[in-house]
Amino acid sequence: YLPLRTGRTAIGVVGLDNDKQGPLLTPEQQRLLDALADQAAVAIERIQLVADVDRAKLAAEADRLRSALLTSISHDLKTPLAAIMGAAGTLREFAPALPEHDRAELLTTVLDESERLNRFIANLLDMTKIESGAMEPNYAFHYVGDIVGSALQRARKIIAEHNTETDIPSDLPMLKVDPVLFEQALFNLLDNAAKYAPAGSTIRVQGWTDNGSVLLQIMDEGPGIPPGDLERIFDTFYRVRKRDQVRAGTGLGLSICRGFIEAMGGTITAANRTDRSGAVFTIKMPKPANPPNFDASNTDDLGDLA
Ligand code: ADP
Numbered sequence: 001y002l003p004l005r006t007g008r009t010a011i012g013v014v015g016l017d018n019d020k021q022g023p024l025l026t027p028e029q030q031r032l033l034d035a036l037a038d039q040a041a042v043a044i045e046r047i048q049l050v051a052d053v054d055r056a057k058l059a060a061e062a063d064r065l066r067s068a069l070l071t072s073i074s075h076d077l078k079t080p081l082a083a084i085m086g087a088a089g090t091l092r093e094f095a096p097a098l099p100e101h102d103r104a105e106l107l108t109t110v111l112d113e114s115e116r117l118n119r120f121i122a123n124l125l126d127m128t129k130i131e132s133g134a135m136e137p138n139y140a141f142h143y144v145g146d147i148v149g150s151a152l153q154r155a156r157k158i159i160a161e162h163n164t165e166t167d168i169p170s171d172l173p174m175l176k177v178d179p180v181l182f183e184q185a186l187f188n189l190l191d192n193a194a195k196y197a198p199a200g201s202t203i204r205v206q207g208w209t210d211n212g213s214v215l216l217q218i219m220d221e222g223p224g225i226p227p228g229d230l231e232r233i234f235d236t237f238y239r240v241r242k243r244d245q246v247r248a249g250t251g252l253g254l255s256i257c258r259g260f261i262e263a264m265g266g267t268i269t270a271a272n273r274t275d276r277s278g279a280v281f282t283i284k285m286p287k288p289a290n291p292p293n294f295d296a297s298n299t300d301d302l303g304d305l306a
Contacts, residue, residue, distance in 0.1 A: 230272075
C-alpha cells in the first residue's frame with residue numbers, strides 16, 4: 001500500500017497486488033511508483049481545491065443574491081401592501097361617509113397595487129425557473145404581430161398615458177417561439193418604457209427582417225440608459241440610478257427578458273436612440289429555416305395566445 005500524500009494531507013492510498021510469489025516491485029519500479037503517487041496526490045488535491053473555490057464562489061454569489069432579493073422584496077412587497085392596507089382600512093372605517101368617487105378610487109388603488117404585487121411575484125417565479133434551468137419553452141410558429149398585439153393589450157393599463165406606435169410588416173416571417181415567454185419579454189420592455197419615459201411620450205414597436213434574422217425594437221422617449229450600464233441592466237437586481245429605486249421595480253424585468261429570449265435562441269441588447277433621448281431594446285430572433293405557410297386569417301393555426 002502506498003499513501004497518496006501532499007504537503008498538506010493524505011489524499012488516499014493505492015493498493016497493489018500480484019498473483020505471483022516474491023517481491024511485488026523492483027526497487028526501480030518502487031521509486032517510479034512513489035513518484036507517480038506523489039504527482040497523482042498533487043493533481044487530486046489541485047482538483048479538490050478548485051472545486052472548493054468554485055463552491056465558495058457560488059456560496060458568495062448565492063449570499064449576494066439572497067440579500068439583494070431580501071432588500072428588493074422588502075421594498076417591493078411593502079410598498080404595494082402598505083397602499084392596499086391603507087386603502088382597505090380607510091374603506092372599512094369611513095366607507096359610508098365617503099363620496100362614491102373616493103370609494104371607487106380607493107378600490108382602484110387596492111386592485112392596481114394587487115396587480116403590481118402579482119407581477120412582482122410572477123417575475124420572481126420566472127427568475128427562479130430560469131436560474132434553476134427548469135424552463136422548457138413550448139415552441140410553435142407564431143406571427144410576431146400577434147404576439148406584439150397581445151403584449152400591448154396586456155400592458156394597456158400601464159401604457160394608458162403614453163402614445164404607442166407600431167410598425168410590424170404583415171409579411172414578417174413567422175417565428176418559432178413560446179408565445180407566453182415572448183409576450184412576457186415584450187411586456188417587461190413595455191412596462192419599463194412606460195415606467196422610465198414620461199407620460200405623454202411615445203413608445204414605438206417596430207419589426208423588420210435582416211439577413212436571416214427577425215428584429216424587433218421597442219423604443220421610448222425617456223432619459224435613456226447611461227452607456228456604461230447598457231450591458232449591466234440585464235443583470236439580476238441591477239438598477240441604474242438612485243432615483244430609479246423610487247419607482248416600483250426589482251431589477252428583475254430585463255434579466256427575465258434576456259433569460260427568455262436567449263432560451264428561445266435569440267438575443268436582446270440595449271442602446272440609446274441617436275435621433276433623440278430614449279432607450280432602444282432590440283430583440284433578434286433567427287428566421288426559421290422553413291416556416292409553415294399558414295393563412296393569417298385562420299387563427300386556429302396560431303395556437304393559444306391567451
Ligand atoms: P426594474 O425596472 O424593475 O428596475 P429592469 O431589470 O426591468 O428592472 O431594469 C433594470 C434597470 O434598467 C432599471 O432599474 C432602469 O434603471 C434601467 N432601465 C430599464 N429600462 C429602461 C428604459 N426604457 N429607460 C431607461 N432606463 C431603463
